[in-house]
Amino acid sequence: MHGYEFYVDPSRCIGCQSCVKACEECDTHRGTSMINFDFIDRGGTTASAAYVCWHCEEPTCAMACPTDAIKKGDDGIVQSSLEPRCIGCSNCVLACPFGIPKIFPEYEQMMKCDMCYDRTSVGKRPMCATVCPSQALSYVRPDGIAGRREKPTNVFQFGNQKVVTLVHMMVPAGTDSVSIDVLDYMWEGAYVAFAQPQ
Amino acid sequence: MAEPPISLKSLLERFGPHPAYVPPGGWQDELRNAPERLVKTHCCFCGQQCGIQLKVRGNQVTGFEPWEEFPFNRGMLCPKGVKRYMQGGHPDRLHDPLIRTPQGFRVSSWDEALDFTARRLREIQETYGKDSVAIYGGASLISEKSYLLGKFARVALGTRHIDYNGRLCMVSAGAAYKLAFGVDRSPFPWSDIPKAQVVLVAGANVAECAPITTDYLWRCRDAGGKLIVVDPRMTPICRNADMYLPVRPGTDLALYMGLLHVILRDGLERRAFISTHTIGFEQVAESARAWDPRTVAEKTGVPPESIERAARLFARAERAIVLHARGVEHQSKGVENCSALINLCLATGNIGREGAGCAMITGQGNGQGGREHGQKCDQLPGQRSISDPEARAHTAKVWGVSPEDIPQAGYSAVEIMEAIHRGEIKALLSACFNPLVSLPDAKFTMEALEKLEFFGVVDFFMSETAHHSDVVLAGSLQEEEEGVGCTAEGRVIHIQKAVDPPGNAKGDSWIYCELAKRLGKEQYFPYASTRDIYDELREASRGGAADYFGITYEKIDKNMGIFWPCPSLDHPGTPRLFEDGRSFHPDGKHHFVVTEWRDSGDPVSPEFPIYLTTGRVVSQYLSGTQTRRIGGLLEQYPNPRLEIHPRLAERYKINDGDWVTVTTRRNEITLQAMVVKTIRPDTVFIPYHWPDGRSANRLTHRTLDPRSKIPEYKVSACQLRRADGPPDWALSSLEHPSESRNGKA
Numbered sequence: 001m002h003g004y005e006f007y008v009d010p011s012r013c014i015g016c017q018s019c020v021k022a023c024e025e026c027d028t029h030r031g032t033s034m035i036n037f038d039f040i041d042r043g044g045t046t047a048s049a050a051y052v053c054w055h056c057e058e059p060t061c062a063m064a065c066p067t068d069a070i071k072k073g074d075d076g077i078v079q080s081s082l083e084p085r086c087i088g089c090s091n092c093v094l095a096c097p098f099g100i101p102k103i104f105p106e107y108e109q110m111m112k113c114d115m116c117y118d119r120t121s122v123g124k125r126p127m128c129a130t131v132c133p134s135q136a137l138s139y140v141r142p143d144g145i146a147g148r149r150e151k152p153t154n155v156f157q158f159g160n161q162k163v164v165t166l167v168h169m170m171v172p173a174g175t176d177s178v179s180i181d182v183l184d185y186m187w188e189g190a191y192v193a194f195a196q197p198q
Numbered sequence: 199m200a201e202p203p204i205s206l207k208s209l210l211e212r213f214g215p216h217p218a219y220v221p222p223g224g225w226q227d228e229l230r231n232a233p234e235r236l237v238k239t240h241c242c243f244c245g246q247q248c249g250i251q252l253k254v255r256g257n258q259v260t261g262f263e264p265w266e267e268f269p270f271n272r273g274m275l276c277p278k279g280v281k282r283y284m285q286g287g288h289p290d291r292l293h294d295p296l297i298r299t300p301q302g303f304r305v306s307s308w309d310e311a312l313d314f315t316a317r318r319l320r321e322i323q324e325t326y327g328k329d330s331v332a333i334y335g336g337a338s339l340i341s342e343k344s345y346l347l348g349k350f351a352r353v354a355l356g357t358r359h360i361d362y363n364g365r366l367c368m369v370s371a372g373a374a375y376k377l378a379f380g381v382d383r384s385p386f387p388w389s390d391i392p393k394a395q396v397v398l399v400a401g402a403n404v405a406e407c408a409p410i411t412t413d414y415l416w417r418c419r420d421a422g423g424k425l426i427v428v429d430p431r432m433t434p435i436c437r438n439a440d441m442y443l444p445v446r447p448g449t450d451l452a453l454y455m456g457l458l459h460v461i462l463r464d465g466l467e468r469r470a471f472i473s474t475h476t477i478g479f480e481q482v483a484e485s486a487r488a489w490d491p492r493t494v495a496e497k498t499g500v501p502p503e504s505i506e507r508a509a510r511l512f513a514r515a516e517r518a519i520v521l522h523a524r525g526v527e528h529q530s531k532g533v534e535n536c537s538a539l540i541n542l543c544l545a546t547g548n549i550g551r552e553g554a555g556c557a558m559i560t561g562q563g564n565g566q567g568g569r570e571h572g573q574k575c576d577q578l579p580g581q582r583s584i585s586d587p588e589a590r591a592h593t594a595k596v597w598g599v600s601p602e603d604i605p606q607a608g609y610s611a612v613e614i615m616e617a618i619h620r621g622e623i624k625a626l627l628s629a630c631f632n633p634l635v636s637l638p639d640a641k642f643t644m645e646a647l648e649k650l651e652f653f654g655v656v657d658f659f660m661s662e663t664a665h666h667s668d669v670v671l672a673g674s675l676q677e678e679e680e681g682v683g684c685t686a687e688g689r690v691i692h693i694q695k696a697v698d699p700p701g702n703a704k705g706d707s708w709i710y711c712e713l714a715k716r717l718g719k720e721q722y723f724p725y726a727s728t729r730d731i732y733d734e735l736r737e738a739s740r741g742g743a744a745d746y747f748g749i750t751y752e753k754i755d756k757n758m759g760i761f762w763p764c765p766s767l768d769h770p771g772t773p774r775l776f777e778d779g780r781s782f783h784p785d786g787k788h789h790f791v792v793t794e795w796r797d798s799g800d801p802v803s804p805e806f807p808i809y810l811t812t813g814r815v816v817s818q819y820l821s822g823t824q825t826r827r828i829g830g831l832l833e834q835y836p837n838p839r840l841e842i843h844p845r846l847a848e849r850y851k852i853n854d855g856d857w858v859t860v861t862t863r864r865n866e867i868t869l870q871a872m873v874v875k876t877i878r879p880d881t882v883f884i885p886y887h888w889p890d891g892r893s894a895n896r897l898t899h900r901t902l903d904p905r906s907k908i909p910e911y912k913v914s915a916c917q918l919r920r921a922d923g924p925p926d927w928a929l930s931s932l933e934h935p936s937e938s939r940n941g942k943a
Contacts (some may be wrong), residue, residue: 008712011438012416014406014409014434014435014816015405015434016405016406017816018274018275020279021280021830021831021834024225024830030226031220043844043873043875044856044874044875045432045437045877047437070435097473125264130266130273131274131280133274133276133410134412135274135413137746
């Protein structure tokens with residue numbers, strides 16, 4: 001949908017799984033949910049997280065696919081694998097830095113979130129973000145997100161791989177990118193990289 | 199008499215619950231057969247009453263589409279809302295009236311079932327008197343049905359005993375609000391929540407029991423608001439709370455007295471507001487004097503510093519809101535708890551202004567509307583008191599009867615079951631109420647049901663309670679009759695009829711009118727449609743606190759709901775109460791109410807040293823009659839689990855997943871442990887949506903709040919023992935979500 005962006009904010013997630021249930025209602029994969037949902041550590045916390053596909057500008061899954069089965073459309077949406085091409089090898093599952101794609105044995109192919117192509121292509125918001133009661137998943141215009149405590153970013157640093165995504169992550173204000181490697185925070189990070197033992 | 203006619207196994211095989219995982223026709227059916235229309239209506243689960251569009255083809259609800267224009271939820275839905283459409287074509291749905299025989303239930307004609315029901319009710323009333331028959335109603339019924347039930351009890355049967363399952367929900371709040379303000383309604387629209395600077399959430403698991411309200415809390419935080427959460431469990435909203443106060447079960451009153459104590463000690467109260475708009479402050483101030491933070495800390499387990507800080511945070515805010523729910527209401531001092539919270543708001547001048555006030559989060563589907571128009575044992579339509587001569591005269595005129603013919607107040611829900619148990623009430627007609635699962639002390643309920651000389655049920659699925667009935671009248675789902683509901687906000691909404699009841703099932707309102715006809719009272723029930731009933735309800739509510747006179751179906755549609763009171767057709771409704779500074783009391787003042795400490799009715803002791811508290815999970819609704827039949831919801835949380843802190847678990851050598859027997863002074867059940875750090879180590883928690891050996895209400899007790907008559911579900915005393923293995927219920931394969939999702943296309 002023109003002018004709308006997808007935002008994910010795990011700090012708002014209440015673990016209700018509305019998104020998981022609503023995703024099953026999508027026309028392109030009825031009865032199968034593509035949401036990646038987890039209770040992080042239920043024994044220790046009620047924290048939970050629901051993710052959709054991040055729809056990378058340069059999708060690692062597609063780069064790792066030996067049969068060129070994963071395509072990105074002009075709209076920036078990275079589609080599920082093309083059924084005639086997909087050989088179910090799981091390269092994409094292993095390669096995705098976010099852990100999104102899944103192999104569905106009953107369909108013998110990789111399937112994942114296509115940001116409700118059936119809905120967004122006809123001017124409807126994706127099912128998960130529409131129903132999400134805490135708006136941990138939001139599909140709104142950027143001005144609809146500007147008043148939030150947390151601010152959006154779509155730059156992720158996985159070691160030396162920089163990933164820019166279509167979907168935004170809500171992070172504390174003043175954070176430009178999300179890094180998960182301590183090296184990215186170290187002053188001597190570059191030096192350490194050079195100083196690898198021969 | 200009313201023992202189930204055949205074995206439980208045969209009943210479950212025939213009537214379920216059988217979890218349905220796929221929509222009618224299979225997942226791919228919609229791609230071949232597109233829905234013919236979208237019906238803008240509301241979710242049937244919970245008091246938020248979210249707007250939703252149901253997809254309909256022929257006479258079948260086939261799916262849903264979010265309704266983004268409806269202002270309360272703007273398309274948002276919890277998992278129950280997403281899956282609510284799965285009930286319509288459900289294989290367990292009752293399509294015909296059923297009459298019990300020694301061989302089980304047999305299908306009957308409507309004439310036979312209705313004649314039989316009316317004859318038995320009449321015989322029993324002739325033998326034992328009018329009040330030997332009781333009616334149970336449901337708070338999930340549309341307001342037309344609940345109004346009709348109240349009139350049916352009082353006019354067609356002439357019994358004073360009618361009450362409803364809202365008695366198990368929020369009546370403590372209702373009683374406290376009537377005492378303080380003269381009216382039982384949350385005084386502000388939810389759009390006020392993001393405008394508050396501080397929100398105190400007291401005993402409300404918002405994320406799981408009122409999920410859409412979460413977004414309002416998060417928007418409040420986005421605007422810089424602070425969130426204080428009081429709960430024995432760290433519920434999901436606690437993660438983002440600025441303060442979390444881990445109150446010991448049953449001690450909430452002490453905490454709120456402590457907050458008031460600090461506010462008054464430090465002179466943070468609003469004197470001008472108190473003197474202009476309230477009465478009774480001095481007595482309440484006096485009663486708060488004893489509750490210093492140290493004393494409160496010892497009682498509640500909340501640190502004195504937290505009490506000090508929370509009190510200052512709350513009192514210094516220009517606009518503060520209190521939201522409370524079952525945690526404080528389900529106690530033998532439920533009314534006191536609510537009054538103490540209202541006192542906090544009154545002392546700080548937080549009422550009748552944008553972004554300020556005290557509100558209950560009503561729980562059941564039509565929990566607000568269902569209690570306003572006459573299925574409460576002590577109320578007539580429009581929230582009028584049944585003991586008020588003027589109210590009786592008004593209602594009698596609308597009904598075309600004499601005021602003396604209207605019975606006086608009867609027993610409340612639990613008291614009705616107790617009267618059945620002691621043989622005073624001989625017959626029960628129960629509509630959409632599953633007391634065997636939802637009333638406290640289930641063994642007692644079972645004994646009572648078996649003593650009934652006649653038990654009739656109106657329902658759309660065979661509930662566990664209906665197993666004990668003599669006749670089941672196959673009624674209607676919410677989307678099968680047109681009418682109104684009222685949300686937790688006080689917004690009256692329009693429930694659209696999407697489809698007709700399937701097979702030979704009938705609209706509930708038709709059933710009561712046909713029964714009234716057979717009881718010789720046809721002239722008082724001349725309705726051609728629920729719209730006729732609603733027009734009479736509007737007239738009956740006219741001039742009452744809950745005045746619906748100016749609210750029509752068309753006006754609701756045009757305005758996306760109308761907040762009552764709405765006394766005339768050109769009145770816009772009243773989203774926020776008391777803006778003119780006046781309450782609904784004749785003196786116009788807000789009343790401070792003195793609260794008195796009482797111990798729980800089931801105190802912990804050396805033999806029963808652990809607190810047991812019960813509640814809900816996000817994927818189930820009430821006694822589960824509907825939601826245990828929806829596979830997608832059942833698989834999210836298939837069976838009740840015992841939440842227990844690792845420190846307590848260690849003492850009993852319990853590991854995560856172990857089977858644990860929980861025993862109270864009444865009974866025991868065995869269930870699996872879920873070892874979590876998110877609960878106080880002196881407390882365990884069990885959700886209550888399941889029957890039989892999984893029923894938390896086998897453990898709870900029948901102590902009632904003396905004024906609201908709400909049971910004390912939130913505080914019982916229990917002991918724990920690691921069990922050797924799974925109990926019978928876990929070994930039987932019936933009613934378990936199977937690993938393979940049958941029929942998945």
